[in-house]
Amino acid sequence: xxxxxxxxxxxxxxxxxxxxxxxxxxxxxxxxxxxxxxxVLLPFSTGETIDTGKITGKLYASQPENTFIYVYDLxxxxxxxxxxxxxxxxxxxxxxxxxxxxxxxxxxxYRIFALSDQNRNRLYDRGIDMIGIARADxxxxxxxxxxxGVDLTLxxxxxxxxxxxxxxxxxxxxxxxxxxxxxxxxxxxxVTVKDSISGDTLQVFGSELQADDKTRLLVYTAxxxxxxxxxxxxxxxxxxxxxxxxxxxxxx
Numbered sequence: 020x021x022x023x024x025x026x027x028x029x030x031x032x033x034x035x036x037x038x039x040x041x042x043x044x045x046x047x048x049x050x051x052x053x054x055x056x057x058x059v060l061l062p063f064s065t066g067e068t069i070d071t072g073k074i075t076g077k078l079y080a081s082q083p084e085n086t087f088i089y090v091y092d093l094x095x096x097x098x099x100x101x102x103x104x105x106x107x108x109x110x111x112x113x114x115x116x117x118x119x120x121x122x123x124x125x126x127x128x129y130r131i132f133a134l135s136d137q138n139r140n141r142l143y144d145r146g147i148d149m150i151g152i153a154r155a156d157x158x159x160x161x162x163x164x165x166x167x168g169v170d171l172t173l174x175x176x177x178x179x180x181x182x183x184x185x186x187x188x189x190x191x192x193x194x195x196x197x198x199x200x201x202x203x204x205x206x207x208x209x210v211t212v213k214d215s216i217s218g219d220t221l222q223v224f225g226s227e228l229q230a231d232d233k234t235r236l237l238v239y240t241a242x243x244x245x246x247x248x249x250x251x252x253x254x255x256x257x258x259x260x261x262x263x264x265x266x267x268x269x270x271x
Contacts, residue, residue: 036066038123044112045084057114062123072124072159076169078133078151083117086149086173087136090121093128093156102132106141126159133171149173177260186250186269191242194271196252201233205255210238212250215270221248247271 027041043059062069078086090109091097113119113133121131133151138144151171159166182199189195204226212221222241229235236256252267 038070073165074121078117080173089132102143180262180264186271196236208255215247215249
C-alpha cells in the first residue's frame with residue numbers, strides 16, 4: 020500500500036535470446052481511481068539485443084477500451100485453429116481511442132487479430148468474444164522494420180441460423196416466406212405444400228429470393244384455393260454466414 024514499486028513474479032521460465040514485453044494495461048489505477056490513458060510497455064531481453072520490429076494501427080469499435088491485439092508468428096506452426104488453441108506470443112491492449120502499438124517484435128510474418136477476450140484466457144471463444152482480423156498479414160524485416168496503418172474492425176461472429184418469421188399469400192400462384200435476416204438458398208430447393216384439411220398436394224413450380232429484400236423467399240405454385248395450406252422446406256436455407264436452417268415448417 021502507498022508503494023510506487025511494482026514487483027512481478029513469473030510463473031514460467033523464460034526462453035533464451037528472446038525479447039519480452041511487460042504491459043501495464045489501461046485497467047491499472049492510482050489510489051484516486053485514475054486509469055492509464057494507454058498501456059505502458061516495458062521491454063526486456065534474455066539475449067544481448069532487444070528486437071525492434073513495430074506494428075501500429077487502430078481498432079474501430081464503439082467501445083475499443085479493454086480490447087486486446089493478438090499477434091501470431093506465422094512461422095511458428097500456425098494454422099487456422101491456432102487462435103482457439105494457443106495463446107499468442109505477442110499481445111497488447113488498445114488505447115481508449117482505439118490506437119495500438121506492437122513494439123519489440125522479431126522480424127518475421129505475422130497475422131493480427133483484435134479480441135474482446137471476455138474470459139481473459141488469451142484464446143478466441145466463439146459466441147462469447149468479439150473479433151477483428153487485419154485485412155492482410157504483416158511482414159517485418161531489416162528493410163521494413165516498421166509497419167503502420169493496420170486497421171481492424173471489431174465484430175461479433177454470427178453463429179445462429181436465420182429464424183423463420185411468417186408465410187403469407189401474395190396471389191393465387193405465389194406465396195412468400197419471410198426470415199429474420201438475409202438468406203441464401205441451395206438449388207434445387209425442396210418445398211412441399213398441401214391442403215391442411217384434405218391433404219391434397221399443391222404443385223410447386225419454383226422459388227427465388229425477392230430481388231429487393233433477401234429476407235424473403237418467393238414460391239410459385241399451381242392455382243391456390245381459398246383454404247389453409249401447410250408445408251415445409253427441407254434444408255437448403257442458410258444465412259450469409261453459412262449458418263443453415265434444417266427445416267422450415269409453415270402455414271398460411
